[in-house]
Amino acid sequence: MQYSQVAGCRSEARPGLKGECETCGHATLAKCGPRIRHHWAHAFRQHCDPWWENETDWHRGWKALFPPSFREVCHRAEDGEIHRADIKTEKGIVVEIQHSAMSDAERISREVFYKNLVWIIDGSVFVKNFDIYHPLPDPESELGKDAVWIKAKRGMEGANRGLFIRLSEAILEDPQATKARCSGGFYCYFRDVEQELLETYIGHHQFDWVRPRSTWLDAKCPVYIDFGCPYLVRIDTYDESGLRCIRLVVKNDLVQELHLRDRMTDLFAPP
Numbered sequence: 001m002q003y004s005q006v007a008g009c010r011s012e013a014r015p016g017l018k019g020e021c022e023t024c025g026h027a028t029l030a031k032c033g034p035r036i037r038h039h040w041a042h043a044f045r046q047h048c049d050p051w052w053e054n055e056t057d058w059h060r061g062w063k064a065l066f067p068p069s070f071r072e073v074c075h076r077a078e079d080g081e082i083h084r085a086d087i088k089t090e091k092g093i094v095v096e097i098q099h100s101a102m103s104d105a106e107r108i109s110r111e112v113f114y115k116n117l118v119w120i121i122d123g124s125v126f127v128k129n130f131d132i133y134h135p136l137p138d139p140e141s142e143l144g145k146d147a148v149w150i151k152a153k154r155g156m157e158g159a160n161r162g163l164f165i166r167l168s169e170a171i172l173e174d175p176q177a178t179k180a181r182c183s184g185g186f187y188c189y190f191r192d193v194e195q196e197l198l199e200t201y202i203g204h205h206q207f208d209w210v211r212p213r214s215t216w217l218d219a220k221c222p223v224y225i226d227f228g229c230p231y232l233v234r235i236d237t238y239d240e241s242g243l244r245c246i247r248l249v250v251k252n253d254l255v256q257e258l259h260l261r262d263r264m265t266d267l268f269a270p271p
């Protein structure tokens with residue numbers, strides 16, 4: 001933990017300090033060895049917040065992007081269950097910064113507990129399994145509404161360069177055709193619409209995650225993957241075809257959005 005209560009004040013760990021856990025109230029000790037990041041730990045092994053994971057430098061780096069009052073915020077549910085959120089903004093969005101893998105059960109229990117929650121996950125461990133392919137148009141654009149894209153997959157060269165069917169053509173063969181149920185029509189190529197597409201591009205791409213940590217694909221709250229560059233990768237569903245896609249967002253823009261918005265569902269939504 002970065003903070004404990006010392007004589008009634010929130011304090012960072014300094015050599016020799018003793019404190020109290022802000023979540024459970026039990027005794028804590030400052031851990032300030034020469035080769036470790038200064039932090040607080042419980043004096044005795046006990047049950048505090050079972051969701052808490054040991055912090056990495058990556059964790060601390062994210063928390064440092066928010067004011068101290070937003071960090072390690074205790075959160076009590078109506079039934080008395082209490083947890084410590086990595087970040088909670090003034091307007092009430094909780095940000096969980098997750099380095100290790102997580103089970104479906106734990107991911108779901110946190111989403112149910114916090115509700116207004118955003119995940120930021122450390123992608124450095126699976127970056128080699130994550131491919132980002134051709135750009136997609138803004139789903140609200142004319143082209144975005146008409147094109148039904150063939151899913152990209154590692155090794156599928158055609159689809160990875162961009163291959164789609166036009167719904168407007170498929171409807172000529174089958175008037176019942178929708179994006180979700182669409183056959184017929186001719187294959188069209190990304191390269192033939194590249195100019196038009198890039199004019200409406202707002203960050204969407206096809207991707208393939210080989211051996212995915214599938215719980216993040218099933219998450220109900222927004223998931224942003226941090227691969228250690230200025231862009232984060234948000235996992236999205238592109239359109240009513242169900243195509244999974246990613247959207248690149250500038251890391252600093254997400255931090256700004258988190259200060260401005262009330263609801264996790266409003267992030268990067270039109271004003």
Ligand SMILES: [Zn+2]
Nearest residue numbers: 021023024048
């Ligand atoms: Zn505690």
